[in-house]
Amino acid sequence: MSMPDLNLLITLDVLLAEGSVARAARRLQLSPSAMSRALARLRDATGDPLLVRAGRGLVPTPRAIALRQQVSELVHDSVAVLRPVGTLDLTQLARTFSIRTREGFVENFGAELIKRVRAEAPGVRLRFVPKPDKESTGLRDGSVDLETGVIGKSTGPEIRTQALFRDRFVAVVRAGHALAGGAITPASYAGGEHIGVSRQGGDKGPLDDGLLALGLERAVVVTVAGFAPALALARASELIATVPERHTGLLRDGMHSAALPFATPEFTVSMLWHPRLDADPAHRWLRGHMRAVCGADRPDNP
Template identity: 85%
Template sequence: MSLPDLNLLITLDVLLAEGSVARAARRLRLSPSAMSRALARLRDTTGDPLLVRAGRGLVPTPRAIALREQVGQLVHDGVAALRPVDKLDLAQLSRTFTIRTREGFVENFGAELLTRLRADSPGVRLRFVPKPDKDSTGLRDGSVDLETGVIGKDTGPEVRTQALFRDRLVGVVRVGHALAEGEITPSRYAAGEHIGVARRGGEKGPVDEALLPLGLERTIAVTVAGFSPALALARGSDLVATVPERHTGLLRHGMHSFALPVPLPEFTVSMLWHPRLDADPAHRWLRAHVRAVCGAQH
């Protein structure tokens, strides 16, 4: 089944409003002959004359009179649907945003982000979900609105990104630990028993690669899947945790943190979203607040 030309709805709406081929042509910036051809197509499509001559003018048929209000509403709704949204009514916004993050983000940024959003829009809800990997499927299928993390090779090529802040790895021990005092040398650091943080197996990481040229190797006593359990273990033992500094600020409260004694580059934590949400006013508003919250904390 072939679809009719929906542009004819606009033509019909103007013809019924003007009641004149010449006036309708001027309004649509068409020639009278082009408008006459459009009227002929409308007659063929609807199976009705629509406008018939009465003296020097045209009058609508009963079918045209019945269609007038319906067609006018269809055209109005179509124009409204295609018009760019100029202003977001935050007071009336009712929407749940799903944000996928690694642990530490909610603890450090979640409360301020929610406070800022709800101050503008009381109907907004946040749903934070864990981020076990860098797969972009959730952004593609719409189950995730926004992600935060370090861009990697598994990040979808079409995904939009924007940097939020720079971070670095630091060592963390309980107060009173031997590494809480004195100079932290590579050998002192490596000699401790360490907590490995690995999401997909494997205990070696950039810290181990930096120690290797010095002939040093860490002893990994236990491996966990995230920063929160690593810091919980370090807080209650003599184990050493190595975690991102800014991403775990509040999680490290009451513990001793120190700069790593090996050269490691900083890394960028970004937010990621799918292109289909790029122009969405509510999503742009969310992204602006995420940038503001992450940029305000040092």
């Protein structure tokens, strides 16, 4: 099946609006004969005369009357698609953004982000979805609009990224724990019982490498998949949780936190998005708020 000439939609829209071949020709800057040929092509394409003679003028057929509103909307929408993007009217923006994050993000940054977004764009909804892995599939297929995390080898090479903040690991214990009474040493840290955090279920990581360099090893007695359950266990036991400092701020309320007493690398938390959304004004607006709320625009961020 051959593709119809979509330019005929513009011609039909003008013909139905003017009800005259001559006036439609002047409006489209065509000759009357060219407009007559276009009307003939429209009749062939639709299988309907569309405009018929009535005295000295033309009147639309029932099919033309039925098509008038639909054709007008199609032409309007097509013109809007091809027109450069104008100023974003946030008060009229109605859109849902899906944001994929690890636990701790919503608890620490979600309320302020929602407050900012709702103040400017009450029709916008945010949908936070869990992040069980680092794969970029959701960004590629459009099911995720924005993501936060540490850039890794599995991050697609085409994915756009922007740093939000630097973070570091801290040791966290319940109030009243033996380690909460004084300075933590490498030996006292390694001598406690620990909660491992791993989405893949592994026991070892960069923390263990740092201890190993000092000839020490920690005992991981339980492993969980996220920071929130690690902190919940530490809050109700003698176990030690080691979690990112900024990412878990509110989750650690009422607990004792301390810098690790040995060298561990800091890491950068970034936001990630697909390049097809790079120039989208609404998405750029959301990224600006993400940066302001939890990232590099904060005065306390190094």
